[in-house]
Amino acid sequence: MRVSRFGSALLVSASAAALAPVALRAQVREVVAKEVSVGRSSASLTLEFADGGRLEVAFEDGSVLVDERAVGSFEAGGELDAAWRSLLGQAVALDDGPLAEALSGWTAPSALTGQAAEVARRLDQALEDAVRARETQANEGTVAISADDPSSLVRFLIGSASRLSLMEEALSGLGADVHVHLNEDVEVAADQVIEGDLVVIEGEARIAGRVDGDVVIIGGEIELLEGSSVTGGVRLVDATLLGNEGTVADGVVDLREGVGDLASEIREELREEIREEVRRDLRSELRTAARGEDDGFSVLAPFRPIVRGVGGVLEQLVSVFVLALIGAAVIAFGGDKLDVIAETARRAPGRAAAVGLAGTVLLIPIWVIGFVALVVSIIGIPVAIAWLPLFPLAACAAALVGYLAVARNAGEWLADSNYPWTHWIRKSNSLMAMVGGLLGLGLLFIAAHVLSMAPFLGGVTVLLMAAGGIVTLVAAEIGLGAVILTRAGRRREQWSYNTDEAWEAAMNIDVEDVVDTDEAGSSGREERSDA
Numbered sequence: 001m002r003v004s005r006f007g008s009a010l011l012v013s014a015s016a017a018a019l020a021p022v023a024l025r026a027q028v029r030e031v032v033a034k035e036v037s038v039g040r041s042s043a044s045l046t047l048e049f050a051d052g053g054r055l056e057v058a059f060e061d062g063s064v065l066v067d068e069r070a071v072g073s074f075e076a077g078g079e080l081d082a083a084w085r086s087l088l089g090q091a092v093a094l095d096d097g098p099l100a101e102a103l104s105g106w107t108a109p110s111a112l113t114g115q116a117a118e119v120a121r122r123l124d125q126a127l128e129d130a131v132r133a134r135e136t137q138a139n140e141g142t143v144a145i146s147a148d149d150p151s152s153l154v155r156f157l158i159g160s161a162s163r164l165s166l167m168e169e170a171l172s173g174l175g176a177d178v179h180v181h182l183n184e185d186v187e188v189a190a191d192q193v194i195e196g197d198l199v200v201i202e203g204e205a206r207i208a209g210r211v212d213g214d215v216v217i218i219g220g221e222i223e224l225l226e227g228s229s230v231t232g233g234v235r236l237v238d239a240t241l242l243g244n245e246g247t248v249a250d251g252v253v254d255l256r257e258g259v260g261d262l263a264s265e266i267r268e269e270l271r272e273e274i275r276e277e278v279r280r281d282l283r284s285e286l287r288t289a290a291r292g293e294d295d296g297f298s299v300l301a302p303f304r305p306i307v308r309g310v311g312g313v314l315e316q317l318v319s320v321f322v323l324a325l326i327g328a329a330v331i332a333f334g335g336d337k338l339d340v341i342a343e344t345a346r347r348a349p350g351r352a353a354a355v356g357l358a359g360t361v362l363l364i365p366i367w368v369i370g371f372v373a374l375v376v377s378i379i380g381i382p383v384a385i386a387w388l389p390l391f392p393l394a395a396c397a398a399a400l401v402g403y404l405a406v407a408r409n410a411g412e413w414l415a416d417s418n419y420p421w422t423h424w425i426r427k428s429n430s431l432m433a434m435v436g437g438l439l440g441l442g443l444l445f446i447a448a449h450v451l452s453m454a455p456f457l458g459g460v461t462v463l464l465m466a467a468g469g470i471v472t473l474v475a476a477e478i479g480l481g482a483v484i485l486t487r488a489g490r491r492r493e494q495w496s497y498n499t500d501e502a503w504e505a506a507m508n509i510d511v512e513d514v515v516d517t518d519e520a521g522s523s524g525r526e527e528r529s530d531a
Contacts (some may be wrong), residue, residue: 402479
């Protein structure tokens with residue numbers, strides 16, 4: 001538990017002769033009472049010392065507790081549990097000095113590794129700190145040095161030579177009584193008083209009591225709990241202050257890379273945050289003034305619905321333009337297939353819609369099943385990799401082509417409708433018919449954006465947008481079904497009658513024939529009346 005003279009000398013040289021090692025005398029604390037309890041799932045030891053101190057170590061329900069504080073876990077029946085129960089067996093037959101010596105000399109099995117070894121180390125340190133009371137000789141300064149590994153300081157200094165100057169600054173001015181801990185965690189209980197300065201290197205310090213002197217943390221962490229007190233100052237060298245709920249007479253100083261007082265850093269950070277907040281507020285006020293806004297009012301507020309409505313109309317027109325470009329490419333490279341798809345969508349829209357809806361519902365299952373089927377086949381594994389992105393893209397392309405085919409049918413219908421705004425649509429030009437159909441299918445959206453410019457028509461706008469969405473969905477489902485039925489335009493459906501001729505025959509009845517028929521019928525009735 002003590003470092004070698006070489007380690008002590010190295011520490012002294014690192015601190016620029018700020019600390020001088022002198023005699024250290026250790027005394028075993030007198031044990032006045034003990035209590036050993038061993039059960040199936042627990043094994044505990046409680047000691048009371050003559051100076052009023054108390055130690056309680058318990059192995060309960062897989063946890064190791066030291067003074068009711070968990071220091072780790074153990075495996076029931078494991079080597080650590082067996083070693084602890086063996087120590088308790090010795091403690092039953094020992095008292096006072098021999099008991100303290102047995103507890104101080106206890107070591108965990110060397111076969112322990114990982115977390116069990118760390119728990120054993122903490123338990124060993126707790127027993128050592130409890131039964132050994134360190135005292136300094138009267139009227140003489142002392143340096144109490146404790147280390148888990150004597151070579152830890154060597155590795156620490158070699159790994160970061162830049163810390164030497166900071167260590168010298170941190171250790172300068174310390175008193176005669178110094179407690180040094182290398183690579184160890186130190187805990188000062190609420191009823192404990194450390195006489196002199198406390199130096200912790202590469203460790204954690206948890207202080208709940210009082211330290212009569214300075215606290216120096218090098219490459220570690222420190223937490224000052226509520227009610228703690230440090231009569232000197234706290235100096236940090238590449239260390240972290242986890243929390244400060246206690247009292248530090250001379251304040252906290254951070255010596256990272258020569259940076260001065262930690263409080264000054266915090267104040268500077270606060271100033272910078274305040275400056276940034278002021279800048280943000282000023283920029284916000286300038287933008288508000290530039291927009292003509294004041295107390296929530298803007299001179300542009302009445303025109304915002306108009307801007308949004310015009311923007312929506314332009315967005316719809318741009319969408320039609322983009323779809324028209326895609327349609328032009330489809331007509332150029334697959335016009336005959338588009339004709340087959342459009343014919344199927346026109347002749348059997350109900351059947352195409354049902355097939356398209358079924359295809360939409362089964363899209364994801366088919367995608368997953370196809371991938372699994374390809375993966376189980378060794379030959380299909382490379383295809384499965386391409387299947388994941390290509391199948392959804394193919395489905396989207398099929399729906400898009402089908403929608404364009406339905407749009408062309410809608411454009412042809414509009415050309416025959418003789419509406420005033422449809423005179424420019426030509427059935428003989430597939431692209432113009434498709435553009436007219438796209439405008440017709442998106443007419444509800446355009447009307448919704450136009451009405452959104454007027455106040456108090458929000459409900460009508462929502463209804464038009466919903467209706468436009470339904471129309472678009474139905475057109476897409478009909479188009480997708482037509483693509484599936486025609487195998488992407490490669491198979492033409494067979495029809496027993498010509499619906500186009502029937503429709504034209506019904507719509508193109510000669511008006512003169514109807515008039516002659518009526519006249520013949522009326523003259524016959526007159527002749528019968530004369531007779």
